[in-house]
Amino acid sequence: MAVWVALLRGINVGGNRKVPMAELRGVCEEAGFGDVRTLIASGNVVLTSSMRSAARVREVLERGIEEHFGFPVVVVVRTPAQLQRVVDDLPFDDVEHVNVAFLVSAPEREAVAELDDALVNDAELRVVGDHAYLRAPHGLGQPTMKPSASRRFSANATVRNWRTVTRLLEMAQQT
Numbered sequence: 001m002a003v004w005v006a007l008l009r010g011i012n013v014g015g016n017r018k019v020p021m022a023e024l025r026g027v028c029e030e031a032g033f034g035d036v037r038t039l040i041a042s043g044n045v046v047l048t049s050s051m052r053s054a055a056r057v058r059e060v061l062e063r064g065i066e067e068h069f070g071f072p073v074v075v076v077v078r079t080p081a082q083l084q085r086v087v088d089d090l091p092f093d094d095v096e097h098v099n100v101a102f103l104v105s106a107p108e109r110e111a112v113a114e115l116d117d118a119l120v121n122d123a124e125l126r127v128v129g130d131h132a133y134l135r136a137p138h139g140l141g142q143p144t145m146k147p148s149a150s151r152r153f154s155a156n157a158t159v160r161n162w163r164t165v166t167r168l169l170e171m172a173q174q175t
Helices: 021-030 054-069 080-088 106-118 147-156 162-174
Strands: 002-008 034-039 044-049 075-078 098-102 124-128 131-135 158-161
Touching: 002 054, 002 080, 002 158, 002 162, 021 034, 021 044, 021 054, 034 162, 044 162, 054 075, 075 080, 080 162, 098 162, 106 124, 106 131, 106 147, 158 162
Parallel strands: none
Antiparallel strands: 002 044, 002 075, 034 044, 098 131, 098 158, 124 131
């Protein structure tokens, strides 16, 4: 069985697009996934499957979530090895202020890479393959990008703080 990490984009934010984690686990189990575990309410799932394609896992999850909750959700799927590379390739020493944006497609990578000029408050952005590191030295309570760029960034990525990324990796390695 392959281990997968699924990251849901844009759920449980500001009381919108509510996806209770217990229900999400049930949707995953109904879709045939095993060892389903969630981490916090922002849509982080570690699961197993005989499926060998991230694209197929994504497709099954997106369909099941939309059928159950009634709205579409983009799901980003990674292997434990891919998550390990994210951790290993961290370009900053300051892990307390690092967030990782997980991207689905090449156009998303291009759109995020173009945001460098829009950074504010000493924020730094490094795009590496299918993810981007965002260092926000003043915390995410302060803007990290100009407003229009921030909306584009949010539309093209699902962001997790460093603590969540490393905890998901631990969970995936324990499965």
